[in-house]
Amino acid sequence: MEEVRSIDPSGETTDPFAALTRKRVYIETYGCRYNFGDTANLVEVLRKYGSSCVGSPEEADAIVINTCTVIAPTERRMLRRLFAFQDKLLFVTGCMPLVQRDSIFAVCSPKVITPDQIREAYLSVQTVAPAGVGIVQVAKGCLGRCTYCITRLARGPLTSFPQEEIHKKISAFVDAGAFEIQLTAQDVSAWGQDKGQILPDLLTGICTLQGNYRIRVGMMNPATVIGILDELVDAFKSEHLFRFLHLPVQSGSDRILKRMGRGYTVQDFEDIISAFRRRYPGINVSTDVIVGFPGETADDFSRTLDLIGRIKPSKVNITRYSARPFTEIFTEKDVPDSIKKDRSRILNTFAEKQYTTVNHLLIGTIVSCVVTEKLKPGSVVARTASYQGVVIREDLPVGTAVDISLKKDRKYFFLGDCVSKALPRIQCVKETSDFIG
Template structure:
């Protein structure tokens, strides 16, 4: 295996043959797509007689599935890889696709390309039992965001065949999953390279039999716009959670243009309005980047105002960090103190909006379904609008239950089953 430690991606069979029948410890970082890669990797390792272990002390080999979306994450990755440099180490994920030399500066691992995992998995095609199944529907994107390293790592859009996706959904449902998470770098771009689209895929998946619901993953407003009406219609199915993850990134058109996002604030709000008009209780999550080069106080105020107008159920805030192979930006980067202040302000304001939205729901009764076992005697359930409700009961995955909402925890509720 030594020849694979610094050069081209090794042959698929060589990598997994080297891991055959070993106890493997895996750490996964980043987005749901990476967790989908890890789930596939685990099934391949099972095929080769390997065992995934939960403790590093039990492991014969270590695999780190990396993320490098922002600077702090990159630094965390390099520290972790350095700490494991004396172990039998394998590295996959986005980082080796764009920062191989940075990895090799701190350790000497075997590199496993994500494409290698996919190639091997397509020969296995098994899934693990559990309440949630991650189904990758495409890799890459159509975007040209000026700050994004992921598009360089994952490349242009490559949608996966419909039958492959349907087969995996069926497998997860048969294995007991209730929540099917569709994931990609940009879910709403699905099919543009195949002559089809996401609404058509959703309609086909919704026709599959079984007890399950679909959670649509992250979508770029720019690729939602061409299919907006059809997507709103497709979400009428009871099979689909009334939930959108729609990153807006800024409330300023000037900053959105510099980011290369391909839509305006008004167009983002039109998407939100179209879904809320049809589904008033829909949960909408969004993302913001603060401290983007050139972001003025007025630009930042526009982001705050957008949160106030749209009242998302969840806001993810990222402090801008310059990434390799992105930009260039003429404007000087902000000091960390400015980005921290803006991040705190945006988060605090978003949490105020959560309270405004959630407060009237306390004491009401909602219908939900158990999707995840959190720990013995505690489960997570989801309403049709994907509101999370933690229930202190040991209920089975897929169990439908009526719950009285007792406490607002900002990002989820605590609830008691109706007796």
């Protein structure tokens, strides 16, 4: 394998992975699916160095912490984990060493492996491990100018990865037994916009690949969806795509969205949801909301509640605003923690009541799914065409098509009983609301 080289502060050329050669390595990964994709790539690189991964730090010769720093509580947790392993052969990667190196070296003295070094090394390996779910990175960085986001400072401007590389990795995962392929980036819908291409072109190409699989398109920014909306809606017609949108809105107030630098309005967001639902009535919509953003008033928060009530998403990921260093809004006056906590609780309770109302109507119905993941012996996760999760207590192979009777609602997933099953195959996805939304 061609060695990956970098320049250390002394000016010498070094291999960042050399110290991990033939080691037993324990890896902890935090944050987004992109980080988990980096870890999966790192594992494959380490195999080529004669190393193996172990399940606990006690078994390990070396520790790798793949860090996240999206909010302050996560940053503090990262620093505690790094401090706990300071006496070990310790490596750190992820977002923190890219933007908060001084904070890391204040608590320990690890070796740093950057995400770019992992990517460069992986390109000379390009193997995948057998799994029910495969993570495929399609780009790094973003086109956004969000005033509060440290991740864009860590990952830099948008760099879209080549279609051929993405196709090759998807095919490798499918050949290795994966059914669910998760496309991930800091903003998946921005793919190609740095190279005169657009995401629908990528999705259309992916869906010509052979095999038994479905694609889950990862988080998309409404600001980069707006300009490609018609083409994107049309691309979702393929049976190889889950009818699932992860579209963060962050606030239901245009005033706050402008302060956030998000680049779209509430109406833009609702127009995107409406366009997809007109074509695919059963599509599953997940969104993200930040509560307690600097300057957010009770009226702004009320507008967010109203928006969630109108769009009725299947999941709302709620984050209390956390000031991040080096961001434009870092020095702005913060909303008191007590107000953030209250708003987070109110929004979560409101959202969960909606899940319960919708899900209750589905108890006792039979839905068509495909097994995507094994949880533990005797239990698997199956997904509907709209990506609703159903746990069934049977030991079935990934890719098995099943009809499931929904028995219990767990808000974010269902428990069900299998009423029929077939060998792994692709099911045709109807353009109706036959699937759970």
